Amino acid sequence: MHTPPEEHPVRAALSFHNISAIYIFVIMFIVFSVWIPEKFLQPGVWRSLLDAEALTGLAAIAALLPLVAGSLNLAVGAQVGFCAILSAFLLSKAGLPIALQLPAVVLAGALIGYLTALVITRLRVEPIIATLGMSSVLLAGMAWVSGSQQILDLGPDYRRIATTQFGGVTVPVYVLLVVAVVTWYVLERTPVGRRMYAAGYNPEAARLAGVDVARLKTGTLVAGGAIAALAGALLTSRINAGDPTVGPSFLLPALTAVFLGSTQFRRGRFNVWGTLVAMYVLAVGIKGLQLGGSPRWVNDLFYGLALLLAVALSQWEKRSARRR
Amino acid sequence: MADGLAPALLRVTDLVKTFPGLTALDHVSLEVRGGEVVAVVGHNGSGKSTLVKILAGAYAADGGAVVTEEGTELHFIHQDLALIGELTAVENLALYKSPDPDRACELVGRFGPVFDIEAPVRDLTPAQRAVVAISRALDGWTHPANVVVLDESTESLHKTEVDVLFDAVRRLAADGAGVVFVSHRLDEVLTLADRVVVLRDGRKVADEPVATLGHGRLVELITGGQAAMAHTHETTVRDGDPVLTVRGLRGGTVEHLDLDLRPGEIVGVAGVLGSGREALPSLLYGAASGAADELTVSGAPYPRRSPGGSLSRGIAFVPGDRARHGSVRDLTARENLTLPQLRTLTGRFGNLSARREHAEADRLFTTYQVRPARPEQRFALFSGGNQQKIVMARALRDDPAVLLLDEPTQGVDIGAKAAIYDAVESAAAAGTAVLVSSSDAKELLRLCDRVLVLRDGRCAAVLTGTDLTEHRLVTEGYGLS
Ligand SMILES: Nc1ncnc2c1ncn2[C@@H]1O[C@H](COP(=O)(O)OP(=O)(O)OP(=O)(O)O)[C@@H](O)[C@H]1O
């Protein structure tokens, strides 16, 4: 145990291992800039990317929080979708003013999270199954509320929430930023965050260290539900309609970002900035492919492969950390 | 026995293994011949488990070679046992065969009373799990000249269980098998081994027949000359109000127990596997479910026990199962140390003060001599003994009023053991009431003012003063008196 020098901290921080997404981003950027410069290098493209993906970012954080504490949430897409429809329904069919409608939607999202948590902690259903079931229930609810039709006529004001710009950037981006900073602070700078990681890694040891695992799990699912609801409300505002088909498609990009994000910065730990970086890198890839003229199914292919790769990568990371 | 003519079943030459920042094995060579028991000893982090893991193929060596005799298989009992928690004992014993409860019963029965072999292994006590792992490694040999490797397999076993294991090992050796035996219990090493290999900081510093070594010489080789302290405890009788009182405690293997713990006293709990010895600390802490007619802490009733409730009443607990209950392996050592009590490190904005937390971790690392001194390393990457030091440090961190210990020095080397005993004693001197459940009679003699001997879930005897002897511990444990 005579000690050779430890790995150089700066070199370790910049290693491919630690920030692979950023290297991948650079490579993609070069490829697309050479291939389709006139389309890819437009400020408009980048601004719309930032804006459009803000909602995916919210969905990803909504999935991230419960996952840190050990519950994989397969219902985030359905949660976003349901809350999007609910937003439209409350405005157009129930005629609620926005000042009531928004809090009601967020509350509903939190309630959905709470019910999911009850199923997981009280009925002791595995999170994957519980959220899969919940997802199906929410899809049914969506179809029922909307009659499987778009809900239009939301009034003139609602649209402005998601489209108003400050300094060239739309409101959802600011919302994402605030949610991300708060989440980061809670996860990495407070006792609650520390306990969440402990509960996610080893619930029994966490319990013996005095952590109330069930309450933490509930808390993360409720917070995740509220954030998903926020994404849903903004989604409806953005497309100025309640569209029952859009929400569920948030699941794959969100989960992919969370898993790929766990391989970034924090050596295998789920974390906010890794998630957001991964999400935007993936989105740039998709955008480039679209601009280059690939068909739409390439989206699914891309996210599917990226998810498999991300999880394989994080597993490999775990194993190599043990072996090295 | 080892005679120069027996073939070397296993030959390790010039093995090198480095981890980022340290060399765990530095050109280590050794040979194991048929019929020979080779003990590998060394301080915590000296590279013993790393050697075993390379033999098992779990780690790749950076240099050197491992060669086995044609047809020789290696069988392992790892420090962490490598059982599948969700499967029952029967299934774990028959991973590559069809499960056979009768055979499992017979295998396990050799080590004492048969426990619930149809329960998931993760619900068993550490000692029971050790029995399963050992039974598995000794089962189903097609060829007598194999090599068995035991990495600290006796740490959670009681003396008599150890004897059964040793009998089994000796029988194997007599049939021509080679045995590699890693242990910190030097008495066991001296009784069982034919030859002793000593590692220090990853280097082999001795490889000698046991006949030429005594206890003192062995200690010298392991520590590199620093004398390890060996002094016995002065038993003292405390009076004063008990800090913890319990009447009619029951749950798990505990049937009915009364207990008073007074500030400053160290009370031991002894007993064979299944006597309630291993269940008592977790029951008191509220980790396992149970009930009591009456339970008071510092005079106030404590009706519904829970880990959180216990911690806030100043009751700390070191679980016997370090890997599953005592730690979160994917968090860093620092994060493990501070997890049970984060409030004292919280700043004005509900934030954790990074500065104070790092200082706290550094302090504990120094006090408990954890090596390597890297609080930011993941817990899983520390050697077994150093992990145990971290878990102990965590329990002692906030000067608890009551300290419940389950096998507190498992896997800890002699130097660190002395340090842990000192820490427990100085905590007691500062007023902490300590309860130590241990399968190691020497440990109880060394530490305790009085020892409760449990049998069938009840207190069979309370030994103090001159009655507190190893002989009495054993006879009372078995009800032989
Ligand atoms: N995967 C790993 N990554 C980094 N360091 C490691 C890893 N595994 C072991 N080590 C380090 O290598 C050294 C040797 O560890 P090893 O587990 O072999 O010790 P040991 O002799 O078995 O000690 P103990 O008696 O405490 O079990 C220790 O310093 C340990 O921290």
Ligand SMILES: [Mg+2]
């Ligand atoms: Mg070891």
